[in-house]
Amino acid sequence: MKRRTLLSAVGAAGIGAALVRPGTAAAATYNGYAMAYFTESPTMAAANYGLHLAVSADGLNWTPLNQNNAVATPTLGSKGLRDPFILRKQAGGFVVLATDLNGTDWSYQSQYIHVWDSADLRTFTGYRLLKVHSLATHAWAPEAYWDASRGQYAVVYSAVTGGHNVLMVNYTSDFVTASAPQTFFDPGYDAIDGDFVSVNGVNYLYFKNNTNSTLLGTRSSSLNPGSFSIYTGAIGPGRGVEAPQIVKSNTANTWYMWGDTWSPNGRFFCWQTSDVAGGSWSLLGDRAYTQPLNSKHPGITPITSAEMSAMTSKWGAPAWNRIKSYNFPDRYVRHSNNVGRIDAYPFDPYQDQLWTVVPGLADAAGVSLRSVNYPDRYLRHSNYALVLNANDETSTFAADATFYKAAGFADSAWTSLRSYNYPTRYVRHSNYVLRIDPISSSSSATDKQDATFRIGY
Incomplete structure (x- = not known):
């Protein structure tokens, strides 16, 4: 499936280090995780293109909230979303970004992305569309991070230029208006679904090679557009995979990388490593993790125990097992x-x-x-x-x-x-x-x- 560009990152490499995005100061101690996603199933009976949330204490086994129903639904653009992403903002609170696409009509060309503000992932306010380009192409899988050198947020997504998908970037201070787009990463072939982690001052970008549905890792000493070079071989579970999303354990020197199948058959895979710099990932067995029911293309961010408790209290755990x-x-x-x-x-x-x-x-x-x-x-x-x-x-x-x-x-x-x-x-x-x-x-x-x-x- 042709989809999204992710941006998340790890701040420090030691045990218990908080997972933060590039340039972001570590906040309170994180004890859990929130996942944003949308839903599909093999016959599309579960298809719902609103914002869904789940929480996890260990980052592996997830509890869907709100009975696995959407907690917010787009009302502008296509009136549907894919590939939601959560960013903890510099001044506190969160922003949620998502692809403007209601369903699987890949010919739909939106120049906009969905945006919500949220103080606590219990309420979603200021809903709007953010225009990121004026090209005759899409803006898939937006993610963001704080670029300290620019004093702005970078918004990264995939769009077609030069005949294939590349990762594009815009800069913004408020997610209301953004700078002109520029190419962030172009390997010379169709590349989508990028995800960044920053470890010991080195930035790592993982993305989907959309020509063969495998994942690749790149790295750079900076966050400058055009500065990343590939340093891993192809990563895959033996079938098509996309949507890499890397998070760090809150309790151990372990990183997990999630990947999603490209079809509506909505199956997640998870790899782990203790050395992102080494670029070698071990595929976990299904016994180790459980994804939210019918979830697709996750966006994961660390949260505090108080935030996780408040989210669960607000939305409720499922009445079913x-x-x-x-x-x-x-x-x-x-x-x-x-x-x-x-x-x-x-x-x-x-x-x-x-x-x-x-x-x-x-x-x-x-x-x-x-x-x-x-x-x-x-x-x-x-x-x-x-x-x-x-x-x-x-x-x-x-x-x-x-x-x-x-x-x-x-x-x-x-x-x-x-x-x-x-x-x-x-x-x-x-x-x-x-x-x-x-x-x-x-x-x-x-x-x-x-x-x-x-x-x-």
Whole structure:
């Protein structure tokens, strides 16, 4: 997909160093992260081109806010956004920037970007369009940073000039008006989706090579347009990827780089490194992270614990959960034709993977899993197979639909679900279909992994 240019950065390299953008003074201690995104799903059933927010304590596992609904929606231009980005401003508060594009009509040529101000990521004010050029081309994936040498913010985005996408830059003091555009980075081929980090005085730009859908890293001793040169080989997960977004752990000397698939199949990948200068990134397995439901093209910024608490209080955590398989962590518990199973994310109907975890129907100390899109139906076992059935109010149904949460057999930080009325049997998957089987400490490693899940979002 043809999209955006990112700009974020790390201030210091040591453990616990605050992640800041180039030229920005470190603020209070950061204990969490906020992510901005929009949503799509394979059949586009989840397509929503408003501003969505999620929060995370560790920068890996995310909690969507506002029930994964938009918290702000553009009303100008195309009346839709892609590729939202959050910048903490010099004087406090935030600015949110986004591509002016409602959907996937890549022929839409907007010379503008969406802009909101926000004091706290709980209210969004001063909504406007910012014109960044007068060319017959788009302005995709805007991001910004403070350029101390100029005393202005740099706004970077991708646009076509010379027959291919390059990264363009404008300078502004207020995100109301901006200077004339100039080329920031042009490798000589289609380049989009740039993201910057600054470590020990060196600036690193990662971008998408749009000719083969891989990521590349560049670096420069300055932030001057035209000063960056490539220093890494191509980075990819074996399929098309875009939208690099680099953040630093708030508690360790570790950087994470997120990437998004280019299609509506909305799948994130995550790499890590302890040495950005070395340019070598290790791809994490799906077990290590969980993206917000149906999220696309993230924009991530560090926040304080107070800011994260305030955002969660304002918007609320989801009233539903998703349940991830331990040994097939790209798969989630869902119902399909009333059969309980695990399928690879993403899929539609996406609601099939959403569960309301309620007190157990047979014992409130346990739990029952009620379907979100069929709220009269629960996951229960029948002849040891898990199925989705309507509650008939009988004691047998209540017992079949009640489970006790226990420390995960394969990982005590995860969860295993023990049957209420067959207490030696646990929920597990077999050939991707759910059932209850006897599992114990003497069971095989495979059986233990099959019976281990993560109940999260």
